[in-house]
Amino acid sequence: MSLTNGQSVSKETWDSHNKMMLDPLSVSDSEVFNIIKKEKHRQIYGLELIASENFASRAVLEALGSCMNNKYSEGYPGQRYYGGTEHVDELERLCQKRALEAYGLDSEKWGVNVQPYSGSPANFAVYTAVVEPHGRIMGLDLPDGGHLTHGFMTEKKKISATSIFFESMPYKVHPETGYIDYDRLQDNARLFHPKLIIAGTSCYSRNIDYARMKQIANENGAYLMSDMAHISGLVAAGVVPSPFEYSDIVSTTTHKTLRGCRAGLIFYRKGVRSVDAKGKEILYNLESLINQAVFPGLQGGPHNHAIAGVAVALKQAMTPEFKAYQTQVLANCKALSSGLIDQGYKIVTGGSDNHLILLDLRSKGTDGGRAEKVLEACAIACNKNTCPGDKSALRPSGLRFGSPALTSRGLVEDDFKKVAEFIHRGIVLTLEIQSSLDPKAPLREFIQALAQGEKFQQRVAEIKTEVEAFASRFPMPGLPEL
Ligand SMILES: *Cc1c(COP(=O)(O)O)cnc(C)c1O
Numbered sequence: 001m002s003l004t005n006g007q008s009v010s011k012e013t014w015d016s017h018n019k020m021m022l023d024p025l026s027v028s029d030s031e032v033f034n035i036i037k038k039e040k041h042r043q044i045y046g047l048e049l050i051a052s053e054n055f056a057s058r059a060v061l062e063a064l065g066s067c068m069n070n071k072y073s074e075g076y077p078g079q080r081y082y083g084g085t086e087h088v089d090e091l092e093r094l095c096q097k098r099a100l101e102a103y104g105l106d107s108e109k110w111g112v113n114v115q116p117y118s119g120s121p122a123n124f125a126v127y128t129a130v131v132e133p134h135g136r137i138m139g140l141d142l143p144d145g146g147h148l149t150h151g152f153m154t155e156k157k158k159i160s161a162t163s164i165f166f167e168s169m170p171y172k173v174h175p176e177t178g179y180i181d182y183d184r185l186q187d188n189a190r191l192f193h194p195k196l197i198i199a200g201t202s203c204y205s206r207n208i209d210y211a212r213m214k215q216i217a218n219e220n221g222a223y224l225m226s227d228m229a230h231i232s233g234l235v236a237a238g239v240v241p242s243p244f245e246y247s248d249i250v251s252t253t254t255h256k257t258l259r260g261c262r263a264g265l266i267f268y269r270k271g272v273r274s275v276d277a278k279g280k281e282i283l284y285n286l287e288s289l290i291n292q293a294v295f296p297g298l299q300g301g302p303h304n305h306a307i308a309g310v311a312v313a314l315k316q317a318m319t320p321e322f323k324a325y326q327t328q329v330l331a332n333c334k335a336l337s338s339g340l341i342d343q344g345y346k347i348v349t350g351g352s353d354n355h356l357i358l359l360d361l362r363s364k365g366t367d368g369g370r371a372e373k374v375l376e377a378c379a380i381a382c383n384k385n386t387c388p389g390d391k392s393a394l395r396p397s398g399l400r401f402g403s404p405a406l407t408s409r410g411l412v413e414d415d416f417k418k419v420a421e422f423i424h425r426g427i428v429l430t431l432e433i434q435s436s437l438d439p440k441a442p443l444r445e446f447i448q449a450l451a452q453g454e455k456f457q458q459r460v461a462e463i464k465t466e467v468e469a470f471a472s473r474f475p476m477p478g479l480p481e482l
Helices: 011-020 030-045 058-064 086-102 119-130 161-165 182-192 210-219 232-236 286-298 304-317 320-342 368-377 404-408 413-435 443-452 454-471
Strands: 110-113 136-138 196-200 223-227 249-253 264-269 272-275 281-283 356-360 383-385 398-402
Touching: 030 454, 058 304, 086 110, 086 264, 086 304, 110 286, 119 161, 119 196, 119 223, 119 249, 119 264, 119 286, 136 182, 182 210, 196 210, 210 223, 232 304, 232 320, 264 286, 304 320, 320 356, 320 404, 320 413, 368 383, 368 398, 368 413, 368 443, 368 454, 404 413, 413 443, 413 454, 443 454
Parallel strands: 136 196, 196 223, 223 249
Antiparallel strands: 110 264, 249 264, 272 281, 356 398, 383 398
């Protein structure tokens, strides 16, 4: 190969490389660009009711897509293992300050780690910080509305790493009422003596009694960690009870009701933990335990672009507009709930204090898996979920619906009444498909009938066309094109 100027690659290729680095995505990679375009279309034309999802603002996505992606900064502000960190130090400190402010916390009493990559690694960092290997943890069971990371395992298998590396004993909701069974938790905690109790949920429509949870933790000398992943936006806006008063540690994701980019936060207490019998103060030592567990224990370089996005989201979370948004999230969830109750559906616990509801389909004679498939075909996104008392986790009988994402698009109560009607039509169709099949037909056959039955496909198309026309009337937050 003939090379010019002593350069080891051809000038032509090098010029082309330099152009590649400046091309926009649409030019550089039409395959990925087109997939993103299709996803954008799905988000605009569909009804997004997945309770853990939201639409981040344009400013959040701009920060996330910024040059902060490029910087390594292992360590913490002022003590990094890399040079050139003056601006990421400023950013991380700003993010910490806003995180404390957004929850009304005194920096003498609380600190925060803003580096966790997401909610699951944040939780795992807390466990490794305060629980010894094979130490004991109690969290709400997954089929009862808890999260995988709270220690999920089945009779046959330990599923979550939390249950593999720690000893997990779940607590449950009451199978009839659907409310957390605090009495049973208390009895079992007295026997199990956990080191950590987790108050937090992924599918629970009621407020948690943090005072009761703290009392149970104290009885056993356990830490109370509240995992507010789902409700952290509602907490920041002050429209649901805050876990901070009663918790030693609070973890959260930043991309659910908080409406930031995907990341995690861990808040920890500082100062006096308790006073012993002789009047001696016992101090918390969570700050160094948690910071060391995140880095260097579990993670490497912080995702500075994500920290930038979280900082922006936290600023937005302190505005009156955000409080209005969260107030509307609650109102919309109630409108959806009452809309479905009016159509004759049963809602677990009879309603909701927060952003989500769990629809119990047992009395209708169908289940969550089948209804979810039909709704998805109609451009309505939600997910199947077990209901309290479900015999098998393999055939969950409920559907989980949340109002945060659609509320970000500007929908109000009357719009959610309309959404309830669309859901009802999808479920009616589910029942029709089911009654055309053998009552024992497996889900696979149901999906086949849905996809291949001409009559059913026509019904799906009718609903979907109306859903798409309705959904596309509402603006979509985020970057204009992508
Ligand atoms: C979503 C969720 C998490 C995990 O968050 P990821 O960012 O998906 O890892 C943890 N805890 C609870 C309660 C959640 O709902």
